[in-house]
Every structure is written in structure tokens, then in C-alpha cells.
Amino acid sequence: MNKKSVWGGLLWLAVWVSGESGAAAVWVKSVQWGAGPHPRLMVDFSGVPGYRVINLGSDAPLAIELADTALAGGLAQPPAAHPVAARIGSLPGKAKGSLRLLVETKRNAPHQARMEQWPDHARLTVEWTPSAVPAPAAASTNSARARAKPVHSFVVAIDAGHGGKDTGAIGPGGTLEKNVVMAIARKLAWYVQAEPGMKAVLVRRGDEFVDLRHRAAIARKVRADLFVSIHADAYTDGGVKGSSVYTLSEHGASSEAARWLADSENAALVGGPKLKDKNKLLASVLVDLSKNATLDASDKAAEKVLRELRKDFAVHHDEVQxxxxxxxxxxxVPSMLVETAFISNPEEERNLTNNAHQDRVARSVFRGIRAYCAESRRSAGAAGLRVAEVP
Structure with a gap:
């Protein structure tokens, strides 16, 4: 994945305060940046938090997990001339009350982390050595290093609707759907890529037209575990508003199953290279099993995303459509389509063009995806299947 194409132009919220912040034992007091031969990030805390610093790979930001910690204010961004860091952001950690800081870097560089304590505060320093040979992706932690285990990433194919000659819906103020959903998709990709054990793939990387069938084919090619298509709704009544989440209907799935049975390439994907040699009844059963499992997984994932959207926004439909x-x-590939808002509603059109609002939408969708990923791992583990070891 080309880092510049995924993260280029992505703006981060400089301030984000966790909903659990009132109960935090430790507060982030300030963020400072140092340059020179050994560029540094210095984070000051009100006390000593439990922490770990995780290098998620060349295409992802550096993640700093902080237990029972919240922000006391904004995050100071690195200066433009900083040799390693490009920007910093935050989102809730996996554990209740935890915080994750994300540092986007301009290039790969080995790092070292240390925690120091003074009478009135503690400081975490992350120091890079940009002139050294890049080190392989690894996690550094303030506890003993666990033995490295192979990780199979949970792959999320993120599809920004429309693109190129297909503008999608156009708001009353002239906003093009294809542009706002691309911005939200990029932010969502950032959050997914920053999550240990997860990987984001953007179906379209820029303002380009991609055939609808080809979008699903791209998800299949990258062996996606989930396909999420981002859109903005429209209606003749400008007062209609709210988010919706869709999955494929049973009728649509049945029609697609029939098409797959008539397509030797698709049949091979479901049943293996020798499916075409089997009788029609067996082929039909295998395709039907795949269809039912995918529909069930799609519904579970969509319900979790809708639940998270409902926490932050008005929803147009209270159930998955x-x-x-x-x-x-x-x-x-389990799949869903998220209508983030009605671009035909003047107020929602303005929201869709707002960077902070786009980030909130992306974060809500991400929380739902993360919940589905966790449930999938638990289900696979209970069934005795090999699941990813998440740092």
C-alpha cells in the first residue's frame, strides 16, 4: 500500500477528549517536540501511566497505548521541519478509559521509548534515529517482550462511493458526494490501519471511476475480511436526515448465487478448482452455504456499525436495511453500505464538508468494525480456528 496515496491530505483533529476522561487516573498535560540528530516526542503526564509503544509497520502511524489516561487539552502538532513526525492524533484505546496516541511519520526510523518520573509529573520520551537502517516492525513495551508470533491481519476494504465521472449526489450547496465520502474513507482507513491486527485497503485511491462489480473484485483480490462502502444519501425532501446502514437482501443474494453458479471463475472461488466437475446439486449447496454465512456475517457487522453511529448521530433507519x-x-466477503448522512439536507451537507464531523463519522464506523473484528476472532477461537495474535 502506498503510504502517500492513503494518508496524503488527511487532516487530524488536534483536540479530542475521551468520553471516559472524567474517571482517568492520569492526564496528558502537554506534548513537546525535539529535533537535532535524535528527534524526539515528549509527552508529559500528571502521573505515571501504564504504556506501550507499537510500531505497526511502514504504512501505519506509531501507536502509543496509555492505560487509564485522558487528554487535558489539545495535542501540539510537530513543526513542519521535524525530520520524522508529520502529525499526531488520538482515539479511544481498546480498554475502557484507555487512550491511544497516533503519530504519523514521514519515513521509517528505529525508535526507543523511556518513561521518567519527577515530583510533579512524568514524561514519556520517544526518540528516533533517522540516520540508522530502518528496524523491522516491532512492539516496545514497559513489560517483558513477548515472543513474536505471526499475525494474520483482519483486512477491511474501504470503498469510497462513486468517483471520476460519477459524482454521486450533489448537495444544494454544490457539494459532490464523491468528494466527501473519499475524505471520510481516508479517515476511516487511518483508524483501521492504526489498530493492531487490522489492515485497511482503499478500493479507490483518488478521484477515479471504478466499476461496481470491480469494487467487490478488488476486495476479493486483497482477501478482505470485511467490505465497507461509504456513501451520502439524497432525497427530494431537503428536511430528511440521518444515517443508514445497508446489507444485501436475500433476493439480491439469491440472484447473485445463480449468477455465480453460471460463472466457472466464481464457482472455483467458492468450491475450489474442481467444483465444475461436481454435480449441480453439490455446487448449489456449496454456493448456498457461502451465501448464508456471508449474509449472516454482513448483518452482524452492520448492526455493530449502526449501533455506534446511533450513539453519535441521528439515524434515518433504526435497523439495518x-x-x-x-x-x-x-x-x-461480508459487506455493508453506510449512508453517512443526507447530502440533500443543507445542514447535513455542511456537516459532511466539515473536517471534524468527517472524523467523528469515521471514528464511529471504525468502532463498529473493531467490535465486529473482535467478535469474529472470539468466534474463530471458540471453533478451534487459527486467529491473529493482536499486540
Whole structure:
């Protein structure tokens, strides 16, 4: 994945305060940056937090996990001339009350982390050595290092709707759907990529037209565990508002299953290279099993995303909706379509063009995806399947 194409142009919220901040034992007091031969990030705390620093790889930001910690204010951004760091942001950690700081870097560089304590505060210093040979991705922690284990990433294919000659809906103020959903998709990709054990793939990287069938094919090619298509709704009544989440209808899935059975390439994907040699009944059963499992997984993932959207925004439909969207017609990749808001509503159109609002939408969708990923890992573990070891 090309880092510049995924993260280029992505703006971060400089301030984000956790909803659990009132109960935090430790506060982030300030963030400072140092340059020179050994560029540094210095984070001052009101006390000593439990922490670990995780290098998620060349295409992802550096993650700093902080237990029972909250922000006391904004995050000072690195100066433009900083040789390693490009920007810093935050989001809730996996544990209740925890905080994750994310540092986007301009290039790979080995780092060392240390915690120091003074009478009135503690300081975490992350120091890079940019002139050294880049070190392989690894996690540094204030506890004993665990033996490295192979990780199979949970791959999320993120599809920004429309693109190129297909503008999508156009708001009353002239806002193009294809542009705002691309901005939200990039932010969502950032959050997914920053999560240990997860990987984001953008179906379209810029303002380009991608055929609907080809979008699903891209998800299949990258072996996606989940496909999420981001859109903005529109209606003739400018007062209609709210988010919706869709999955493929049973009728649409049945029609697609019939198409797959008639397509030797798709049949091979479901049943293996020798499916075409089997009788029609066996082929039908195998395709039906794949269809049912995918529909069930799609519904579970969509319900979790809708639940998170409902916490932060008005929803147009209180339950997951069913439709025959062509982009969802994949029988082997759980898929959903998220209508983030009504671009035809003047107020929601303004919100969709707001960077902070886009970030809130992306973060809500991400929380739902993360919850589904965790449930999938638990289910796979209970079934005795090999699941990823998440740092």
C-alpha cells in the first residue's frame, strides 16, 4: 500500500477528549517536540501511566497505548521541519478509559521509548534515529517482550462511493458526494490501519471511476475480511436526515448465487478448482452455504456499525436495511453500505464538508468494525480456528 496515496491530505483533529476522561487516573498535560540528530516526542503526564509503544509497520502511524489516561487539552502538532513526525492524533484505546496516541511519520526510523518520573509529573520520551537502517516492525513495551508470533491481519476494504465521472449526489450547496465520502474513507482507513491486527485497503485511491462489480473484485483480490462502502444519501425532501446502514437482501443474494453458479471463475472461488466437475446439486449447496454465512456475517457487522453511529448521530433507519446494491453482491466477503448522512439536507451537507464531523463519522464506523473484528476472532477461537495474535 502506498503510504502517500492513503494518508496524503488527511487532516487530524488536534483536540479530542475521551468520553471516559472524567474517571482517568492520569492526564496528558502537554506534548513537546525535539529535533537535532535524535528527534524526539515528549509527552508529559500528571502521573505515571501504564504504556506501550507499537510500531505497526511502514504504512501505519506509531501507536502509543496509555492505560487509564485522558487528554487535558489539545495535542501540539510537530513543526513542519521535524525530520520524522508529520502529525499526531488520538482515539479511544481498546480498554475502557484507555487512550491511544497516533503519530504519523514521514519515513521509517528505529525508535526507543523511556518513561521518567519527577515530583510533579512524568514524561514519556520517544526518540528516533533517522540516520540508522530502518528496524523491522516491532512492539516496545514497559513489560517483558513477548515472543513474536505471526499475525494474520483482519483486512477491511474501504470503498469510497462513486468517483471520476460519477459524482454521486450533489448537495444544494454544490457539494459532490464523491468528494466527501473519499475524505471520510481516508479517515476511516487511518483508524483501521492504526489498530493492531487490522489492515485497511482503499478500493479507490483518488478521484477515479471504478466499476461496481470491480469494487467487490478488488476486495476479493486483497482477501478482505470485511467490505465497507461509504456513501451520502439524497432525497427530494431537503428536511430528511440521518444515517443508514445497508446489507444485501436475500433476493439480491439469491440472484447473485445463480449468477455465480453460471460463472466457472466464481464457482472455483467458492468450491475450489474442481467444483465444475461436481454435480449441480453439490455446487448449489456449496454456493448456498457461502451465501448464508456471508449474509449472516454482513448483518452482524452492520448492526455493530449502526449501533455506534446511533450513539453519535441521528439515524434515518433504526435497523439495518436490506437492498440489492450491486456493490454488495459478493458471496464470499461480508459487506455493508453506510449512508453517512443526507447530502440533500443543507445542514447535513455542511456537516459532511466539515473536517471534524468527517472524523467523528469515521471514528464511529471504525468502532463498529473493531467490535465486529473482535467478535469474529472470539468466534474463530471458540471453533478451534487459527486467529491473529493482536499486540
Amino acid at each position: 436490506k437492498a440489492e446494491f450491486a456493490v454488495l453482491k459478493s458471496l464470499d
